Amino acid sequence: MDRLSELPDSVIFHIFWLLPMWEVVRTTILSKRWLNLWTITPFLNFDETDSSFDTTEQFRNSVQRPLLRWDGVKVLKFKVDTGENKSINGDVDLWVRFAKKYEVEELYLHRVIDEIFWADDGEHNVYWVPQYLYSCSSLKVLSITNCYFRIKGNVQWNHLKSLTIVDGFGVTEHVINQILCGSPRLEVLIMSLLECGKSLVIRSASLKELLIYRYLDSYSDESYSTAELRIWTPNLERLDVKGLPYRKCLFMNVSSLIHATLGFSCLHEFDEKYCDDLSGIDGSLPTSHFLGDLFGQILPSIKHVENVTLVSCCFKVLGAMIERCMNSSSPNVKSLRQRFHCSKFVGMIEISPLLKKLFIEVGECVPSYDYRDSLRTDSNVYLQLEKNLPMSFVLELRKVEVTLVEGDILFPFLEFLLKNASKLEKIVFRVKRTMSPSHHSNSLRLASKRLLRMPRSSLAARFTFSEY
Structure with missing residues (x-):
């Protein structure tokens, strides 16, 4: 019995999605029915990271040849991971245009950029998100890594529900506003930001999940502590804000919030001796008192949340946070998760009198x-x-x-x-x-x-x- 031939198309296509395309083509030897099935699969995964391609030309051919033979009707999922291949931006444009032509619903565009390469060559070899992609109304899921954003017109992501931006360049307050205005159905927004000196305003009535993680791409950036974060999301159910702190965090409307994760730490978060050297918020690393005040700003606005996770890697930050937050009661917290590298977590528990579930993680970086x-x-x-x-x-x-x-x-x-x-x-x-x-x-x-x-x-x- 040929069990492989009896598998339904949906299962076979799912298997194809789990493999890079150059391996999918090799599945033709498994079954007669699979001989040309790869040419109509709606899931196209061109992942260079796990391949054995020695040159950029080999990777380019591994993408172009299957696309020339593809005879499907619609592209449901399309992934391009170029790895460390450089100077193929023109080819990536063609591949993304191909995906848009066939009304792609899920697009994953990932690149790996070496920091030295970025510093030497500037913006020339960084991939700029093409303007035609901003008008791709068929998109439902979009994930972009190491690309540059510059929007000249209006964003038309009318059906987009999930957007992930990892190490995005040019992600300014204006760009985020353009994206949110052009994405009326967006429910999930995940951002990992390198340019920490920029403030953000998140205003959306459709968002249900928001994750923001900030970090420095180099120790020379001294402007991150001046950035502010403002959130107006009345239907938001989950909020994660981690990494380096903002100057101010204002949660103006998060009335539907159920899960909240907060974790701000120092730049040298695993070396306690640096906490004694932090000198303030004017262009330098934030003091522990500053971070304590920051938590003091946030906790009153999320006191209605039932599930809270507090993360801190800095011993002095946690102590200052407790001192400033003890007067801020959180009567609705029923589940509290705390990941601290010291024993001062006890103070945060005192503000949750109705607590039913307590999760404590104590790491090995105990000072x-x-x-x-x-x-x-x-x-x-x-x-x-x-x-x-x-x-x-x-x-x-x-x-x-x-x-x-x-x-x-x-x-x-x-x-x-x-x-x-x-x-x-x-x-x-x-x-x-x-x-x-x-x-x-x-x-x-x-x-x-x-x-x-x-x-x-x-x-x-x-x-x-x-x-x-």
């Missing part, structure tokens, strides 16, 4: 400060927890999930939860498989024994232990 020694004195930390944490916090808590890389800084906190959370139902404890032998609690076996010996006020509380 070697004196507090680590004091944390090993369980009695002192336990007394501090009982003094600071209100009992209202633990009344509704049902689930706690802990991911621990190293150290035993969480055990006093877990002991407090077991003693006071009377409705606790489940504790999931994960620990890294290979641990430093200097910390006895890093052994999963010893950690589980230690936790199981702790008194529990909830008889329904159950433990799950695992390694990762």
